[in-house]
Amino acid sequence: MQYYQHLIEAIGNTPLVKLNKVTKGIPGTILAKVEYFNPGNSIKDRIALKMIEDAEKAGILKPGGTIIEGTSGNTGMGLALVAIAKGYKCIFTVSDKQSQEKINVLRALGAEVVVCPTNVPPDDPRSYYSVAKKLNREIPNSFYPNQYDNLSNKQAHYETTGPEIWQQTEGKITHFAAGVGTGGTISGTAQYLKEQNPNVFVLGIDTYGSVFKKYHETGIFDENEIYPYLTEGIGEDILPKNVDFSLIDRFVKVTDKDAALMTRRLAREEGLFVGWSCGAAVHGALEYARDHMKEDDVMVIILPDHGTRYLNKIYNDDWMRDHGFLERRDFATARDIIRSKGNSRLITIQEKQTVGEAVALMLKEGISQLPVVDENGHFTGSLSESKLLHKLIENPELRQTAIREVMDPPFKFVGMDNTLDVLSSLLDKENKALLVRDENNQVHIITQADLLMALAK
Numbered sequence: 001m002q003y004y005q006h007l008i009e010a011i012g013n014t015p016l017v018k019l020n021k022v023t024k025g026i027p028g029t030i031l032a033k034v035e036y037f038n039p040g041n042s043i044k045d046r047i048a049l050k051m052i053e054d055a056e057k058a059g060i061l062k063p064g065g066t067i068i069e070g071t072s073g074n075t076g077m078g079l080a081l082v083a084i085a086k087g088y089k090c091i092f093t094v095s096d097k098q099s100q101e102k103i104n105v106l107r108a109l110g111a112e113v114v115v116c117p118t119n120v121p122p123d124d125p126r127s128y129y130s131v132a133k134k135l136n137r138e139i140p141n142s143f144y145p146n147q148y149d150n151l152s153n154k155q156a157h158y159e160t161t162g163p164e165i166w167q168q169t170e171g172k173i174t175h176f177a178a179g180v181g182t183g184g185t186i187s188g189t190a191q192y193l194k195e196q197n198p199n200v201f202v203l204g205i206d207t208y209g210s211v212f213k214k215y216h217e218t219g220i221f222d223e224n225e226i227y228p229y230l231t232e233g234i235g236e237d238i239l240p241k242n243v244d245f246s247l248i249d250r251f252v253k254v255t256d257k258d259a260a261l262m263t264r265r266l267a268r269e270e271g272l273f274v275g276w277s278c279g280a281a282v283h284g285a286l287e288y289a290r291d292h293m294k295e296d297d298v299m300v301i302i303l304p305d306h307g308t309r310y311l312n313k314i315y316n317d318d319w320m321r322d323h324g325f326l327e328r329r330d331f332a333t334a335r336d337i338i339r340s341k342g343n344s345r346l347i348t349i350q351e352k353q354t355v356g357e358a359v360a361l362m363l364k365e366g367i368s369q370l371p372v373v374d375e376n377g378h379f380t381g382s383l384s385e386s387k388l389l390h391k392l393i394e395n396p397e398l399r400q401t402a403i404r405e406v407m408d409p410p411f412k413f414v415g416m417d418n419t420l421d422v423l424s425s426l427l428d429k430e431n432k433a434l435l436v437r438d439e440n441n442q443v444h445i446i447t448q449a450d451l452l453m454a455l456a457k
């Protein structure tokens with residue numbers, strides 16, 4: 001029998017998957033290391049296990065102890081799973097920018113979650129860093145893993161992520177790209193890879209609103225670089241000990257919008273339903289690869305987590321529009337469509353005229369739909385090219401018949417302010433056109449061709 005003693009033994013050994021569509025036109029082989037295959041659906045399972053095992057070895061964490069961490073969710077998930085396996089309690093402090101889904105998942109795994117404000121400096125007593133530290137001081141037999149400064153984080157990647165990538169690429173990796181939050185992923189993996197081959201190029205992905213890129217390039221910790229941003233998991237307003245800047249060759253910054261749009265493309269074009277920072281990593285990595293990679297190069301990009309936790313954010317079209325990340329589709333109205341057709345006169349035919357006359361009129365005017373009126377100008381019926389054709393094939397004699405004998409019900413009237421999506425839902429095989437009465441009592445016709453024309457603009 002092949003089985004694990006506990007779920008946590010399934011951590012690591014995640015697959016490398018080639019990106020095929022979003023990489024079009026970019027030279028080289030670009031591979032994603034898909035970390036949602038971990039049991040907690042993120043790369044953080046790796047560090048959770050390592051931090052707890054190292055604390056146990058050091059005698060810091062004893063049976064029945066409580067694990068307290070400031071976490072954006074993924075590390076909490078990993079810690080919660082490991083805590084269940086090993087019999088510890090968990091308390092997590094998270095910032096209020098985190099998705100509700102992430103918080104709910106932590107609670108589902110039996111953890112206590114304390115939500116703290118985002119827009120306060122890290123040393124403010126209300127910040128999630130400070131609250132975690134305070135709880136650690138106050139609760140006896142508690143362990144504060146502190147993923148930012150605990151070097152077991154970096155070590156986990158040195159021992160697992162790095163060797164896996166080296167083996168999976170048979171040592172052919174030339175470029176390694178990862179988002180930088182605590183810095184554990186990039187530093188631990190890069191250290192292992194560079195020990196195997198010092199020429200592996202290491203690209204760090206940062207966000208606008210974070211200090212990393214400027215600090216790396218100038219050595220200046222610039223407070224002015226710090227402002228609120230939305231991408232979860234990467235970028236910082238502190239310099240965590242796990243970031244080893246000497247192992248990172250270059251940083252690129254990616255906007256919240258570019259990250260969100262690329263994440264959605266990864267889902268739709270690659271089938272990779274991943275988290276927001278994955279889009280940031282891929283967008284930034286491809287921007288670099290486009291200009292610097294050669295055909296024989298092999299790049300590995302870390303995709304840290306799964307898309308479920310972002311369903312109400314970047315995978316929600318309304319949320320995307322509200323944040324200006326997707327164009328708001330303001331549909332044209334009936335009024336716009338009529339205006340764009342110019343001052344065209346409505347062509348009608350009298351119900352007492354013959355089918356032959358109707359056909360002649362349609363051919364002469366080049367129209368496929370014809371409203372039918374009585375002596376008083378009231379709309380009493382309609383004719384459409386396709387239906388007339390069928391009727392005439394069945395009975396060619398119909399040409400002499402009065403229109404009133406063969407006509408269909410009149411076209412429906414709609415309001416001037418109905419939008420294109422509503423108008424199109426009213427048109428089908430039976431209803432080939434719509435009528436609109438303007439403020440001057442003039443009647444206009446809107447056909448499927450008019451809607452297509454408006455959409456194409």
Ligand SMILES: Cc1ncc(COP(=O)(O)O)c(C=O)c1O
Pocket residue numbers: 072074075179180181182183184185186232233234275277278304305
């Ligand atoms: C979703 C997500 N992406 C990326 C990262 C960054 O990885 P690291 O903290 O190892 O730098 C994190 C870490 O918090 C994360 O949660």
